[in-house]
Amino acid sequence: MGKRDAAILDILNVERKVEVRSLAARLGVSTVTMRKDLDALAAQGIVEREHGFALLGNPDNVKGRLARHYEKKLAIARSAAQLVHDGDTVLIENGSCCALLALTLAETRRNITMVTNSTFIANYLPKSSKANIVLLGGIYQASSQVTVGAMVKACVKDFFVPLMFIGADGWISGKSFTNADHLRAEAVRDMARQAEQVIVLTESEKFFVRGVVPLHVEDKISVVVTDDGIPQKAHSQLKGSGAKIVFAQGEAS
Incomplete structure:
Protein backbone atom coordinates (compact mmCIF):
# COMPACT_ATOMS: atom_id res chain seq x y z
CA MET A 1 0.00 0.00 0.00
CA GLY A 2 1.38 3.39 -1.01
CA LYS A 3 1.55 6.58 1.01
CA ARG A 4 -1.46 8.06 -0.78
CA ASP A 5 -3.58 4.99 0.00
CA ALA A 6 -2.56 5.27 3.64
CA ALA A 7 -3.47 8.97 3.62
CA ILE A 8 -6.89 8.16 2.14
CA LEU A 9 -7.55 5.67 4.94
CA ASP A 10 -6.36 8.14 7.59
CA ILE A 11 -8.93 10.66 6.35
CA LEU A 12 -11.74 8.11 6.07
CA ASN A 13 -11.06 6.69 9.53
CA VAL A 14 -11.79 10.15 10.92
CA GLU A 15 -14.59 11.33 8.63
CA ARG A 16 -16.09 7.97 7.53
CA LYS A 17 -17.51 9.42 4.28
CA VAL A 18 -15.74 11.91 2.00
CA GLU A 19 -16.46 13.34 -1.43
CA VAL A 20 -14.04 12.08 -4.09
CA ARG A 21 -13.32 15.63 -5.30
CA SER A 22 -12.45 16.67 -1.76
CA LEU A 23 -10.04 13.75 -1.33
CA ALA A 24 -8.37 14.55 -4.65
CA ALA A 25 -7.93 18.22 -3.72
CA ARG A 26 -6.53 17.43 -0.27
CA LEU A 27 -4.01 14.95 -1.63
CA GLY A 28 -3.06 17.01 -4.67
CA VAL A 29 -4.15 14.63 -7.43
CA SER A 30 -6.78 14.64 -10.16
CA THR A 31 -10.22 13.16 -9.58
CA VAL A 32 -9.41 10.53 -12.22
CA THR A 33 -6.36 9.40 -10.24
CA MET A 34 -8.33 9.44 -7.00
CA ARG A 35 -11.08 7.30 -8.51
CA LYS A 36 -8.48 4.76 -9.64
CA ASP A 37 -6.99 4.69 -6.13
CA LEU A 38 -10.43 4.21 -4.58
CA ASP A 39 -11.40 1.53 -7.08
CA ALA A 40 -8.26 -0.41 -6.14
CA LEU A 41 -9.01 -0.08 -2.42
CA ALA A 42 -12.62 -1.11 -3.01
CA ALA A 43 -11.46 -4.18 -4.94
CA GLN A 44 -9.51 -5.21 -1.83
CA GLY A 45 -12.62 -4.76 0.30
CA ILE A 46 -11.06 -1.92 2.29
CA VAL A 47 -13.37 0.95 1.29
CA GLU A 48 -16.80 1.28 -0.27
CA ARG A 49 -17.85 3.47 -3.17
CA GLU A 50 -20.99 5.52 -3.44
CA HIS A 51 -21.73 7.90 -6.31
CA GLY A 52 -19.23 10.73 -5.87
CA PHE A 53 -18.12 9.55 -2.43
CA ALA A 54 -15.77 7.13 -0.67
CA LEU A 55 -16.76 5.64 2.66
CA LEU A 56 -15.82 3.03 5.20
CA GLY A 57 -18.05 0.09 5.95
CA ASN A 58 -19.80 -0.62 9.22
CA PRO A 59 -17.09 -0.63 11.95
CA ASP A 60 -18.96 -3.47 13.67
CA ASN A 61 -18.22 -5.95 10.87
CA VAL A 62 -14.98 -7.29 9.42
CA LYS A 63 -15.06 -5.27 6.21
CA GLY A 64 -15.52 -2.05 8.14
CA ARG A 65 -12.61 -2.89 10.46
CA LEU A 66 -10.18 -3.74 7.67
CA ALA A 67 -9.44 -0.08 7.00
CA ARG A 68 -8.48 0.68 10.60
CA HIS A 69 -4.69 0.29 10.97
CA TYR A 70 -4.69 -1.61 7.68
CA GLU A 71 -0.92 -1.63 7.18
CA LYS A 72 -0.32 -2.76 10.76
CA LYS A 73 -2.84 -5.59 10.37
CA LEU A 74 -1.31 -6.63 7.05
CA ALA A 75 2.15 -6.76 8.65
CA ILE A 76 0.74 -8.95 11.44
CA ALA A 77 -0.92 -11.23 8.89
CA ARG A 78 2.26 -11.57 6.82
CA SER A 79 4.30 -12.41 9.91
CA ALA A 80 1.78 -15.07 10.93
CA ALA A 81 1.84 -16.52 7.41
CA GLN A 82 5.49 -17.46 7.92
CA LEU A 83 4.28 -20.22 10.24
CA VAL A 84 2.34 -21.92 7.42
CA HIS A 85 3.83 -24.03 4.62
CA ASP A 86 2.70 -25.33 1.25
CA GLY A 87 0.24 -28.19 1.63
CA ASP A 88 -0.82 -27.29 5.19
CA THR A 89 -4.35 -27.38 6.53
CA VAL A 90 -5.14 -24.71 9.12
CA LEU A 91 -8.12 -23.45 11.10
CA ILE A 92 -8.87 -19.73 10.81
CA GLU A 93 -11.41 -17.84 12.89
CA ASN A 94 -13.06 -14.58 11.87
CA GLY A 95 -11.55 -11.09 12.15
CA SER A 96 -9.75 -8.48 10.08
CA CYS A 97 -6.22 -9.74 10.82
CA CYS A 98 -7.37 -13.30 10.10
CA ALA A 99 -8.98 -12.20 6.82
CA LEU A 100 -5.70 -10.64 5.70
CA LEU A 101 -3.87 -13.80 6.78
CA ALA A 102 -6.22 -15.91 4.65
CA LEU A 103 -5.62 -13.61 1.67
CA THR A 104 -1.84 -13.77 2.18
CA LEU A 105 -1.89 -17.57 2.37
CA ALA A 106 -4.06 -17.80 -0.74
CA GLU A 107 -1.57 -15.62 -2.63
CA THR A 108 1.67 -17.16 -1.38
CA ARG A 109 1.08 -20.83 -0.52
CA ARG A 110 0.36 -23.77 -2.79
CA ASN A 111 -2.21 -26.46 -2.02
CA ILE A 112 -3.28 -24.70 1.16
CA THR A 113 -6.53 -25.65 2.90
CA MET A 114 -8.25 -23.24 5.28
CA VAL A 115 -11.06 -24.47 7.52
CA THR A 116 -13.11 -21.55 8.82
CA ASN A 117 -16.46 -20.52 10.26
CA SER A 118 -16.13 -17.11 8.59
CA THR A 119 -18.34 -16.52 5.58
CA PHE A 120 -16.55 -13.19 5.16
CA ILE A 121 -13.19 -14.93 4.69
CA ALA A 122 -14.72 -17.48 2.32
CA ASN A 123 -16.00 -14.64 0.12
CA TYR A 124 -13.04 -12.29 0.62
CA LEU A 125 -10.56 -14.38 -1.33
CA PRO A 126 -10.40 -13.59 -5.06
CA LYS A 127 -12.25 -15.90 -7.42
CA SER A 128 -8.94 -16.76 -9.05
CA SER A 129 -7.60 -18.16 -5.76
CA LYS A 130 -6.66 -21.84 -5.81
CA ALA A 131 -6.79 -22.16 -2.04
CA ASN A 132 -9.15 -24.78 -0.66
CA ILE A 133 -11.79 -23.34 1.67
CA VAL A 134 -13.84 -25.53 4.00
CA LEU A 135 -16.72 -23.53 5.50
CA LEU A 136 -18.05 -24.97 8.74
CA GLY A 137 -21.82 -25.20 8.98
CA GLY A 138 -23.86 -23.66 11.75
CA ILE A 139 -26.24 -20.86 12.65
CA TYR A 140 -25.39 -17.83 10.52
CA GLN A 141 -24.64 -14.74 12.59
CA ALA A 142 -25.15 -11.94 10.07
CA SER A 143 -23.69 -9.18 12.25
CA SER A 144 -20.24 -10.79 12.32
CA GLN A 145 -20.54 -12.97 9.19
CA VAL A 146 -19.73 -16.24 10.95
CA THR A 147 -21.39 -19.53 11.72
CA VAL A 148 -21.87 -20.44 15.37
CA GLY A 149 -23.61 -23.03 17.50
CA ALA A 150 -23.64 -26.80 17.93
CA MET A 151 -23.19 -27.54 14.23
CA VAL A 152 -19.81 -25.75 14.18
CA LYS A 153 -18.70 -28.03 17.01
CA ALA A 154 -19.98 -31.11 15.18
CA CYS A 155 -18.43 -30.16 11.82
CA VAL A 156 -15.00 -29.22 13.14
CA LYS A 157 -14.61 -32.59 14.87
CA ASP A 158 -13.81 -34.03 11.43
CA PHE A 159 -10.50 -32.14 11.52
CA PHE A 160 -7.38 -32.06 13.66
CA VAL A 161 -4.74 -29.60 12.49
CA PRO A 162 -1.39 -28.30 13.74
CA LEU A 163 -2.37 -24.61 13.84
CA MET A 164 -5.42 -22.46 14.45
CA PHE A 165 -5.35 -18.68 13.97
CA ILE A 166 -7.67 -16.43 15.96
CA GLY A 167 -8.21 -12.73 16.55
CA ALA A 168 -9.25 -11.02 19.77
CA ASP A 169 -11.52 -8.15 20.72
CA GLY A 170 -9.83 -7.50 24.04
CA TRP A 171 -7.75 -8.79 26.92
CA ILE A 172 -8.35 -9.42 30.62
CA SER A 173 -5.03 -8.95 32.39
CA GLY A 174 -3.70 -12.19 33.79
CA LYS A 175 -6.64 -14.20 32.50
CA SER A 176 -7.56 -14.41 28.85
CA PHE A 177 -8.03 -12.92 25.42
CA THR A 178 -11.67 -12.04 24.94
CA ASN A 179 -14.46 -11.82 22.41
CA ALA A 180 -17.43 -9.48 22.41
CA ASP A 181 -19.93 -12.25 21.68
CA HIS A 182 -20.71 -15.39 23.69
CA LEU A 183 -21.56 -17.59 20.69
CA ARG A 184 -18.46 -16.55 18.76
CA ALA A 185 -16.29 -17.26 21.80
CA GLU A 186 -17.87 -20.69 22.10
CA ALA A 187 -17.11 -21.38 18.43
CA VAL A 188 -13.48 -20.38 18.98
CA ARG A 189 -13.19 -22.83 21.88
CA ASP A 190 -14.79 -25.63 19.88
CA MET A 191 -12.43 -25.04 16.96
CA ALA A 192 -9.36 -24.69 19.21
CA ARG A 193 -9.94 -28.18 20.61
CA GLN A 194 -9.16 -29.50 17.13
CA ALA A 195 -5.77 -27.80 16.87
CA GLU A 196 -2.42 -28.59 18.43
CA GLN A 197 -1.56 -24.91 18.82
CA VAL A 198 -3.42 -21.60 18.71
CA ILE A 199 -1.83 -18.48 17.20
CA VAL A 200 -3.33 -15.11 18.21
CA LEU A 201 -3.24 -12.23 15.72
CA THR A 202 -4.04 -8.88 17.30
CA GLU A 203 -3.02 -5.23 17.28
CA SER A 204 -1.48 -4.02 20.53
CA GLU A 205 -4.38 -1.62 21.15
CA LYS A 206 -6.58 -4.63 21.98
CA PHE A 207 -4.53 -5.14 25.15
CA PHE A 208 -5.99 -1.86 26.42
CA VAL A 209 -9.58 -3.07 25.88
CA ARG A 210 -11.19 -5.15 28.61
CA GLY A 211 -13.38 -7.64 26.81
CA VAL A 212 -16.60 -9.25 27.93
CA VAL A 213 -16.36 -12.97 27.12
CA PRO A 214 -13.10 -14.81 27.93
CA LEU A 215 -11.97 -17.21 25.20
CA HIS A 216 -10.35 -19.66 27.65
CA VAL A 217 -7.89 -21.13 25.15
CA GLU A 218 -4.73 -20.15 27.06
CA ASP A 219 -3.51 -23.74 27.27
CA LYS A 220 -3.33 -23.89 23.46
CA ILE A 221 -1.76 -20.47 22.73
CA SER A 222 1.83 -20.90 21.55
CA VAL A 223 2.40 -17.64 19.65
CA VAL A 224 0.97 -14.11 19.78
CA VAL A 225 1.65 -11.99 16.69
CA THR A 226 1.22 -8.29 17.39
CA ASP A 227 2.97 -4.93 17.04
CA ASP A 228 5.51 -3.38 19.37
CA GLY A 229 2.93 -1.31 21.26
CA ILE A 230 2.01 -4.23 23.53
CA PRO A 231 2.09 -3.16 27.22
CA GLN A 232 4.95 -4.61 29.24
CA LYS A 233 2.60 -6.23 31.76
CA ALA A 234 0.79 -8.20 29.05
CA HIS A 235 4.10 -9.08 27.41
CA SER A 236 5.43 -10.48 30.70
CA GLU A 251 12.44 -9.74 16.04
CA ALA A 252 10.71 -12.56 17.87
CA SER A 253 10.72 -12.19 21.65
Whole structure:
Protein backbone atom coordinates (compact mmCIF):
# COMPACT_ATOMS: atom_id res chain seq x y z
CA MET A 1 0.00 0.00 0.00
CA GLY A 2 1.38 3.39 -1.01
CA LYS A 3 1.55 6.58 1.01
CA ARG A 4 -1.46 8.06 -0.78
CA ASP A 5 -3.58 4.99 0.00
CA ALA A 6 -2.56 5.27 3.64
CA ALA A 7 -3.47 8.97 3.62
CA ILE A 8 -6.89 8.16 2.14
CA LEU A 9 -7.55 5.67 4.94
CA ASP A 10 -6.36 8.14 7.59
CA ILE A 11 -8.93 10.66 6.35
CA LEU A 12 -11.74 8.11 6.07
CA ASN A 13 -11.06 6.69 9.53
CA VAL A 14 -11.79 10.15 10.92
CA GLU A 15 -14.59 11.33 8.63
CA ARG A 16 -16.09 7.97 7.53
CA LYS A 17 -17.51 9.42 4.28
CA VAL A 18 -15.74 11.91 2.00
CA GLU A 19 -16.46 13.34 -1.43
CA VAL A 20 -14.04 12.08 -4.09
CA ARG A 21 -13.32 15.63 -5.30
CA SER A 22 -12.45 16.67 -1.76
CA LEU A 23 -10.04 13.75 -1.33
CA ALA A 24 -8.37 14.55 -4.65
CA ALA A 25 -7.93 18.22 -3.72
CA ARG A 26 -6.53 17.43 -0.27
CA LEU A 27 -4.01 14.95 -1.63
CA GLY A 28 -3.06 17.01 -4.67
CA VAL A 29 -4.15 14.63 -7.43
CA SER A 30 -6.78 14.64 -10.16
CA THR A 31 -10.22 13.16 -9.58
CA VAL A 32 -9.41 10.53 -12.22
CA THR A 33 -6.36 9.40 -10.24
CA MET A 34 -8.33 9.44 -7.00
CA ARG A 35 -11.08 7.30 -8.51
CA LYS A 36 -8.48 4.76 -9.64
CA ASP A 37 -6.99 4.69 -6.13
CA LEU A 38 -10.43 4.21 -4.58
CA ASP A 39 -11.40 1.53 -7.08
CA ALA A 40 -8.26 -0.41 -6.14
CA LEU A 41 -9.01 -0.08 -2.42
CA ALA A 42 -12.62 -1.11 -3.01
CA ALA A 43 -11.46 -4.18 -4.94
CA GLN A 44 -9.51 -5.21 -1.83
CA GLY A 45 -12.62 -4.76 0.30
CA ILE A 46 -11.06 -1.92 2.29
CA VAL A 47 -13.37 0.95 1.29
CA GLU A 48 -16.80 1.28 -0.27
CA ARG A 49 -17.85 3.47 -3.17
CA GLU A 50 -20.99 5.52 -3.44
CA HIS A 51 -21.73 7.90 -6.31
CA GLY A 52 -19.23 10.73 -5.87
CA PHE A 53 -18.12 9.55 -2.43
CA ALA A 54 -15.77 7.13 -0.67
CA LEU A 55 -16.76 5.64 2.66
CA LEU A 56 -15.82 3.03 5.20
CA GLY A 57 -18.05 0.09 5.95
CA ASN A 58 -19.80 -0.62 9.22
CA PRO A 59 -17.09 -0.63 11.95
CA ASP A 60 -18.96 -3.47 13.67
CA ASN A 61 -18.22 -5.95 10.87
CA VAL A 62 -14.98 -7.29 9.42
CA LYS A 63 -15.06 -5.27 6.21
CA GLY A 64 -15.52 -2.05 8.14
CA ARG A 65 -12.61 -2.89 10.46
CA LEU A 66 -10.18 -3.74 7.67
CA ALA A 67 -9.44 -0.08 7.00
CA ARG A 68 -8.48 0.68 10.60
CA HIS A 69 -4.69 0.29 10.97
CA TYR A 70 -4.69 -1.61 7.68
CA GLU A 71 -0.92 -1.63 7.18
CA LYS A 72 -0.32 -2.76 10.76
CA LYS A 73 -2.84 -5.59 10.37
CA LEU A 74 -1.31 -6.63 7.05
CA ALA A 75 2.15 -6.76 8.65
CA ILE A 76 0.74 -8.95 11.44
CA ALA A 77 -0.92 -11.23 8.89
CA ARG A 78 2.26 -11.57 6.82
CA SER A 79 4.30 -12.41 9.91
CA ALA A 80 1.78 -15.07 10.93
CA ALA A 81 1.84 -16.52 7.41
CA GLN A 82 5.49 -17.46 7.92
CA LEU A 83 4.28 -20.22 10.24
CA VAL A 84 2.34 -21.92 7.42
CA HIS A 85 3.83 -24.03 4.62
CA ASP A 86 2.70 -25.33 1.25
CA GLY A 87 0.24 -28.19 1.63
CA ASP A 88 -0.82 -27.29 5.19
CA THR A 89 -4.35 -27.38 6.53
CA VAL A 90 -5.14 -24.71 9.12
CA LEU A 91 -8.12 -23.45 11.10
CA ILE A 92 -8.87 -19.73 10.81
CA GLU A 93 -11.41 -17.84 12.89
CA ASN A 94 -13.06 -14.58 11.87
CA GLY A 95 -11.55 -11.09 12.15
CA SER A 96 -9.75 -8.48 10.08
CA CYS A 97 -6.22 -9.74 10.82
CA CYS A 98 -7.37 -13.30 10.10
CA ALA A 99 -8.98 -12.20 6.82
CA LEU A 100 -5.70 -10.64 5.70
CA LEU A 101 -3.87 -13.80 6.78
CA ALA A 102 -6.22 -15.91 4.65
CA LEU A 103 -5.62 -13.61 1.67
CA THR A 104 -1.84 -13.77 2.18
CA LEU A 105 -1.89 -17.57 2.37
CA ALA A 106 -4.06 -17.80 -0.74
CA GLU A 107 -1.57 -15.62 -2.63
CA THR A 108 1.67 -17.16 -1.38
CA ARG A 109 1.08 -20.83 -0.52
CA ARG A 110 0.36 -23.77 -2.79
CA ASN A 111 -2.21 -26.46 -2.02
CA ILE A 112 -3.28 -24.70 1.16
CA THR A 113 -6.53 -25.65 2.90
CA MET A 114 -8.25 -23.24 5.28
CA VAL A 115 -11.06 -24.47 7.52
CA THR A 116 -13.11 -21.55 8.82
CA ASN A 117 -16.46 -20.52 10.26
CA SER A 118 -16.13 -17.11 8.59
CA THR A 119 -18.34 -16.52 5.58
CA PHE A 120 -16.55 -13.19 5.16
CA ILE A 121 -13.19 -14.93 4.69
CA ALA A 122 -14.72 -17.48 2.32
CA ASN A 123 -16.00 -14.64 0.12
CA TYR A 124 -13.04 -12.29 0.62
CA LEU A 125 -10.56 -14.38 -1.33
CA PRO A 126 -10.40 -13.59 -5.06
CA LYS A 127 -12.25 -15.90 -7.42
CA SER A 128 -8.94 -16.76 -9.05
CA SER A 129 -7.60 -18.16 -5.76
CA LYS A 130 -6.66 -21.84 -5.81
CA ALA A 131 -6.79 -22.16 -2.04
CA ASN A 132 -9.15 -24.78 -0.66
CA ILE A 133 -11.79 -23.34 1.67
CA VAL A 134 -13.84 -25.53 4.00
CA LEU A 135 -16.72 -23.53 5.50
CA LEU A 136 -18.05 -24.97 8.74
CA GLY A 137 -21.82 -25.20 8.98
CA GLY A 138 -23.86 -23.66 11.75
CA ILE A 139 -26.24 -20.86 12.65
CA TYR A 140 -25.39 -17.83 10.52
CA GLN A 141 -24.64 -14.74 12.59
CA ALA A 142 -25.15 -11.94 10.07
CA SER A 143 -23.69 -9.18 12.25
CA SER A 144 -20.24 -10.79 12.32
CA GLN A 145 -20.54 -12.97 9.19
CA VAL A 146 -19.73 -16.24 10.95
CA THR A 147 -21.39 -19.53 11.72
CA VAL A 148 -21.87 -20.44 15.37
CA GLY A 149 -23.61 -23.03 17.50
CA ALA A 150 -23.64 -26.80 17.93
CA MET A 151 -23.19 -27.54 14.23
CA VAL A 152 -19.81 -25.75 14.18
CA LYS A 153 -18.70 -28.03 17.01
CA ALA A 154 -19.98 -31.11 15.18
CA CYS A 155 -18.43 -30.16 11.82
CA VAL A 156 -15.00 -29.22 13.14
CA LYS A 157 -14.61 -32.59 14.87
CA ASP A 158 -13.81 -34.03 11.43
CA PHE A 159 -10.50 -32.14 11.52
CA PHE A 160 -7.38 -32.06 13.66
CA VAL A 161 -4.74 -29.60 12.49
CA PRO A 162 -1.39 -28.30 13.74
CA LEU A 163 -2.37 -24.61 13.84
CA MET A 164 -5.42 -22.46 14.45
CA PHE A 165 -5.35 -18.68 13.97
CA ILE A 166 -7.67 -16.43 15.96
CA GLY A 167 -8.21 -12.73 16.55
CA ALA A 168 -9.25 -11.02 19.77
CA ASP A 169 -11.52 -8.15 20.72
CA GLY A 170 -9.83 -7.50 24.04
CA TRP A 171 -7.75 -8.79 26.92
CA ILE A 172 -8.35 -9.42 30.62
CA SER A 173 -5.03 -8.95 32.39
CA GLY A 174 -3.70 -12.19 33.79
CA LYS A 175 -6.64 -14.20 32.50
CA SER A 176 -7.56 -14.41 28.85
CA PHE A 177 -8.03 -12.92 25.42
CA THR A 178 -11.67 -12.04 24.94
CA ASN A 179 -14.46 -11.82 22.41
CA ALA A 180 -17.43 -9.48 22.41
CA ASP A 181 -19.93 -12.25 21.68
CA HIS A 182 -20.71 -15.39 23.69
CA LEU A 183 -21.56 -17.59 20.69
CA ARG A 184 -18.46 -16.55 18.76
CA ALA A 185 -16.29 -17.26 21.80
CA GLU A 186 -17.87 -20.69 22.10
CA ALA A 187 -17.11 -21.38 18.43
CA VAL A 188 -13.48 -20.38 18.98
CA ARG A 189 -13.19 -22.83 21.88
CA ASP A 190 -14.79 -25.63 19.88
CA MET A 191 -12.43 -25.04 16.96
CA ALA A 192 -9.36 -24.69 19.21
CA ARG A 193 -9.94 -28.18 20.61
CA GLN A 194 -9.16 -29.50 17.13
CA ALA A 195 -5.77 -27.80 16.87
CA GLU A 196 -2.42 -28.59 18.43
CA GLN A 197 -1.56 -24.91 18.82
CA VAL A 198 -3.42 -21.60 18.71
CA ILE A 199 -1.83 -18.48 17.20
CA VAL A 200 -3.33 -15.11 18.21
CA LEU A 201 -3.24 -12.23 15.72
CA THR A 202 -4.04 -8.88 17.30
CA GLU A 203 -3.02 -5.23 17.28
CA SER A 204 -1.48 -4.02 20.53
CA GLU A 205 -4.38 -1.62 21.15
CA LYS A 206 -6.58 -4.63 21.98
CA PHE A 207 -4.53 -5.14 25.15
CA PHE A 208 -5.99 -1.86 26.42
CA VAL A 209 -9.58 -3.07 25.88
CA ARG A 210 -11.19 -5.15 28.61
CA GLY A 211 -13.38 -7.64 26.81
CA VAL A 212 -16.60 -9.25 27.93
CA VAL A 213 -16.36 -12.97 27.12
CA PRO A 214 -13.10 -14.81 27.93
CA LEU A 215 -11.97 -17.21 25.20
CA HIS A 216 -10.35 -19.66 27.65
CA VAL A 217 -7.89 -21.13 25.15
CA GLU A 218 -4.73 -20.15 27.06
CA ASP A 219 -3.51 -23.74 27.27
CA LYS A 220 -3.33 -23.89 23.46
CA ILE A 221 -1.76 -20.47 22.73
CA SER A 222 1.83 -20.90 21.55
CA VAL A 223 2.40 -17.64 19.65
CA VAL A 224 0.97 -14.11 19.78
CA VAL A 225 1.65 -11.99 16.69
CA THR A 226 1.22 -8.29 17.39
CA ASP A 227 2.97 -4.93 17.04
CA ASP A 228 5.51 -3.38 19.37
CA GLY A 229 2.93 -1.31 21.26
CA ILE A 230 2.01 -4.23 23.53
CA PRO A 231 2.09 -3.16 27.22
CA GLN A 232 4.95 -4.61 29.24
CA LYS A 233 2.60 -6.23 31.76
CA ALA A 234 0.79 -8.20 29.05
CA HIS A 235 4.10 -9.08 27.41
CA SER A 236 5.43 -10.48 30.70
CA GLN A 237 2.24 -12.39 31.47
CA LEU A 238 2.14 -14.03 28.05
CA LYS A 239 5.81 -14.99 28.15
CA GLY A 240 5.30 -16.34 31.65
CA SER A 241 2.55 -18.60 30.33
CA GLY A 242 4.92 -19.98 27.70
CA ALA A 243 3.67 -18.04 24.68
CA LYS A 244 6.15 -16.64 22.17
CA ILE A 245 5.60 -12.98 21.24
CA VAL A 246 6.31 -12.10 17.61
CA PHE A 247 6.38 -8.46 16.59
CA ALA A 248 5.11 -7.92 13.07
CA GLN A 249 8.02 -5.71 12.04
CA GLY A 250 10.69 -6.83 14.46
CA GLU A 251 12.44 -9.74 16.04
CA ALA A 252 10.71 -12.56 17.87
CA SER A 253 10.72 -12.19 21.65
